[in-house]
Amino acid sequence: MKENAxxxxxxxxxxxxxxxxxxxxxxxxxxxxxxxxxxxxxxxxSSMPSxxxxxxxxxxxxxxxxxxVQLKITIAELEAMPQAMTEDKAAxxxxxx
Numbered sequence: 001m002k003e004n005a006x007x008x009x010x011x012x013x014x015x016x017x018x019x020x021x022x023x024x025x026x027x028x029x030x031x032x033x034x035x036x037x038x039x040x041x042x043x044x045x046s047s048m049p050s051x052x053x054x055x056x057x058x059x060x061x062x063x064x065x066x067x068x069v070q071l072k073i074t075i076a077e078l079e080a081m082p083q084a085m086t087e088d089k090a091a092x093x094x095x096x097x
Contacts, residue, residue: 007064008039017044017062017069025078028069029054042069043084054084 015028026046034040039059046053055078062071071078 005037007066009037010067011039011042011064011069015067015069017042017046017071019071019075019078020073021075023075025071025075026053039064044069046078055081056084057081 011028011031013028013030016024017026017028019025026044028042029045030043032040032042041056041058042062044055044057046055057071061073062069064070
């Protein structure tokens with residue numbers, strides 16, 4: 001448990017993100033910590049063959065190991081997840097966040 005807590009404290013933007021089978025699926029592009037320092041969720045930016053995909057993943061779906069984030073889901077499950085909003089389309093603005 002202490003080892004995982006230390007790994008979480010060292011987690012930074014740019015850390016590799018691995019699917020459950022160990023395949024690199026992207027990098028951490030943002031993270032959210034609670035007041036005690038636990039990482040509640042990460043934003044993963046993945047370059048799929050045709051487009052960049054941004055996902056928000058809650059802590060129950062990943063663990064921090066060594067110098068990487070190990071997901072508990074497969075690539076197929078990742079591809080089925082809804083993407084994070086990167087444009088303010090709801091307000092009718094073409095402005096990127």
